[in-house]
Amino acid sequence: MVRAVAMYIGIDIGATNTRIALADQEGRIVKKIRFPSPHEGDEYTVARLLVEKIRENFRDWLEKVRAVGIGTIGPVDLRKGMVVNSPNLGIRTFYLVGPLKEDLGKPVYMLNDCVAAVWGEKMFGAARDTDNAVYITFSTGIGGGVIVDGALLLGKDGNAHEIGHIVVDYKYRIRCGCGGYGHWEGYASGANIPRFAQYIAEHEELSGEEKRSPLYRLALEGRLTSEIIYREAKRCDPFAERVVNEVIKINVAGVASVINVYDPEVVSIGGSVALNNPELVIEPIIREVPKNIVNRAPRILRTPLGEDAVIYGAIALAMNPPSTLLRFLQKDA
Structure with missing residues (x-):
């Protein structure tokens, strides 16, 4: 039969x-x-x-x-x-x-x-041979999923790993889309990097070279997008580089916090912002996070499952x- x-x-x-x-x-x-x-x-x-x-x-x-x-x-x-x-x-x-x-x-x-x-990483991707894994997305928002000792963590409602709402700025300068302040997603997600760029243009001390960048004026006018910022950072625009370097610091702090809490064997990173800009998102995380964690460093890699x-x-x-x-x-x- x-x-x-x-x-x-x-x-x-x-x-x-x-x-x-x-x-x-x-x-x-x-x-x-x-x-x-x-x-x-x-x-x-x-x-x-x-x-x-x-x-x-x-x-x-x-x-x-x-x-x-x-x-x-x-x-x-x-x-x-x-x-x-x-x-x-x-x-x-x-x-x-x-x-x-x-x-x-x-x-x-x-x-x-x-x-x-x-x-999906556990069944088809980077976590097939592990019992402790984290997936992090950098896209419109920032989010995560966690497996500890082979068990998928859920929490009381299913929101155990809303890691994008980890507080990374104790001065609470920028409000997240959820209504909270100082959240990782509010600074470093695809939707909010332009708002962070505007904050930097309005409030941070900048060099003359950074202020002469066309992107500085666009930031003040609220006309930037994450795509423009990353594209121009790759072309060495000084203001775009300033914004991206600040975002890198926040991403490193966020990922290090996740690793310190969950102690994974592997961290896979996906999402359109990361996948389209690996040299400015994934590579700095791989390079800098091990300096900021207390436990044994996991493998950190771009998700093999892509988009x-x-x-x-x-x-x-x-x-x-x-x-x-x-x-x-x-x-x-």
């Missing part, structure tokens, strides 16, 4: 784009689509769009799909299967698990995107939901 081929759907909900992938029982991606994440609507808009895209693009495989995994921007409420008060999406609170499960008739599992990503880290995490979640998540959900069953 020939066994039916099992398929799995993985969903990556980001602040800018959402991606859906179909994978076979070996975790190989068969088909993948991408579309802008919705920023207007009600608490069911995101789920309705996901169902629409799945039925439109994967209808021929749906009968073979065993389960659906979701890696989403947070914060999350795993008990309710929803995102709650997200600082990086126009629709700040929305349901996911319930509507998809009801409409598709499949098991649906959800995790914060970076938590899913570290589970698909969260997608692979969502697929891994669908294929092999972690025991900590299953126990968490059974408490309220």
Whole structure:
């Protein structure tokens, strides 16, 4: 008797784009689509769009799909299967698990995107042979996922590793999108580096060369983007270099804090800001973090899963939901 081929759907909900992938029982991606994440609507808009895209693009495989995994921007409420008060999406609170499960008739599992990503690293990537791992993303926001002694950490609601909200500035000079002050994400994420650049232009002591940079004027006018800052830093613009060097210091402090707390064997780094600018994000972290940690230094590397880290995490979640998540959900069953 020939066994039916099992398929799995993985969903990556980001602040800018959402991606859906179909994978076979070996975790190989068969088909993948991408579309802008919705920023207007009600608490069911995101789920309705996901169902629409799945039925439109994967209808021929749906009968073979065993389960659906979701890696989403947070914060999350795993008990309710929803995102709650997200600082990086126009629709700040929305349901996911319930509507998809009801409409598709499949098991649906959800995790914060970076938590899913570290589970993907465990099954398919840099953490396959380890029991202690951290995944960190530098993208629109900054986030992390952590495995300790083989267990995926979740916390009381599923937000155990919102590392982007580690306080890195005790003077609380810049307000984060979540409403807090001094948070790592508020200074060094793709969305907030331009705000940090404006703060530097307005409040920090700068050299004449830095003030003569065209980017200095753009920063004062609030017209910079992270892409411009990193591009011009690679071209040795003095103001861009000043901003990037300050961001590097903050990133080193943040990553060192994560390593000191969780004692991982491996730290994989992903996200568009890091992947597009490895020499200004990943390489300085690899070089400087060992000088700022108390425990034995882990391997620090660019994620081998590339921009698909969260997608692979969502697929891994669908294929092999972690025991900590299953126990968490059974408490309220």
